[in-house]
Amino acid sequence: MDPATPPADPAPQGSAEGRRPGHLYRQVAAHLAAHPDQVLKVGEITTAIAARSGGAVFEALKKMAAAGYATHRTGPHRFQITQAGIDAAGSMPPPATRPPRSGGSGTRRRQPVPRPNGDLYFPRKLAGATDVDVLRRLRDKRIPVLLYGPPGTGKTALVEAAFPDLLTVAGTGDTVVEDFLGSFIPLPDGGFEFVYGPLVVAMRKGRALLVDDATLIPPKVLAVLYPAMDGRRVITIPGYRNERVEAVDGFYVIAGHNPGVHGAILTEALASRFDVHIEVTTDWDLARHLGVPAPAVQAAITLNADLAAGRVGWAPQLRELLGFTRVRKTLGLPAAVANLAGRAPEDDREQVLAALRQQFGTDITALTLGKQR
Template structure:
């Protein structure tokens, strides 16, 4: 029997046997052996309900050597081993012995840059799982919290097919839709922006620092997010763009950052708002020295009480650890002081002196040796 052909054997997943989608994905790649296909193209061709599920099947193929995996964007091409396997499910990856794993700890997820993300608990599951479930149901999410708490890292871990718009006060509509670029021959070519690409390929779009973007610019997102899921490109023949399955918008917001304004129009577009804070246990697990973590906890309590306008988060603590290993603890402490805004520096100095007990000043070039 052709292993790529679905059987009538019922299962708990809507009457389809386990691995049903995997077989469809493998068969589609095998039918196009000379092509590198994006996740969105495969999802659309198979009329699959979830881009995320298709991507998981493709990653299984790549891990087994049945497909090659290229990034920027994510593209897959079947290998000879995949053709020889004829859609057979790859063997399960070996699991570490139970005694070698900490009970209840979710295994880290690799981000596109190779860094590991350690999932955290959220709504009875993990943050990565929750975001993927919300994407499947087209429920947009706004992540908010101080800079450096891991908002972007979480989204990258949850959605490997992610595209990003980095928001600033200078962000314009063309940063979403695209613009004309000059060609060597003196002509111009229109290059589609990340919003258009995400809609057409069924990919996730992160609008980072969304509340720094002028509200009239952000309005370009709203037709794509509501029931219409359609936009037009005024600067390019009023071209109409329709979102395919898998398209998803998620945004990040840093409350308290100068210029960040969370308008009602923006807030109402996101059905779920999730606060992202620094995980102190994770900081310790990643090797941040205990005195630095304790100082950060104190400063964050002061930040919440309004006594200070800045406190180190996970990003700064990881930077502290790298500097400490490279230049020594004293230089790392001095550097952390220098990262604080001038108006908060004395407060930060006091918190660090209480933990490190040293004469601390910001890193400064001195006389020639």
């Protein structure tokens, strides 16, 4: 055993650690969160929170590190909270799924996967595996995927977690062919240089390309993708000497679609290019694990049921719930609830207010400036 490793003594009978599952973990997380700029030793944390077992504290710290909520340094063992740990607000990480018994079926839950911005993505179950694993397997077989669901459910986060080499085209009604292929840019000396677009770069370097909000892009523009996705895997660049571009191994196209968003049209030509269509909905259990208060989650579940039934046109998803949590920690619960109400479109405001009032039991209005103080 590493001499620097604290002994894994069991918590004494009747101690706080033994009586309340998760109590010690929350104490440890709160102490790290109160000292975000410090790298703390296990013994320092044990003393600071008056814990009876250094081993139990060490186990809690290792659990935080495994979830990405803390960094773990050795020689001696030291820990520092991460931004994800601060955002989790002391909530226990999602429980790991036990590995299957010999001869059984199932998979071990993957650890959280970092995204390029440093945030963590928690993989979800899909087709007997995890969503991250499934997307990687589909890429290996060159099977394109269309992800669809309301904005804010985590479609982009999933793709970023699955493919670290990802390039992205953010689709809008103003997206043009040059946004895929490239265009000339002016140089300081007065000349021009052609800069290749993300589609060309992805094809030549074997990278993944996400076409986000693909159904907002005019169909004539999207047609530039089709020869790159089919058996030819070749395109030309009309605006640059009709240069021929061939895709190398690893090149992959995945797209996102937000049904119900104004202007989003899923044409048959586009839908048929993607062999796999995956619906992405909000993970309510993950929202709870990330520190979203239960009443906010329940209000969101109610409103999403109304959304599915066509009674409202908007409902908060994971993105809005995580924003709710950040506002609550900064401005307090009443302001966070009022802000969530204010994020609803005007046509759906009353239904959203009713759902929030039912859960929080207070007089709620949208966040609005008051009189001068």
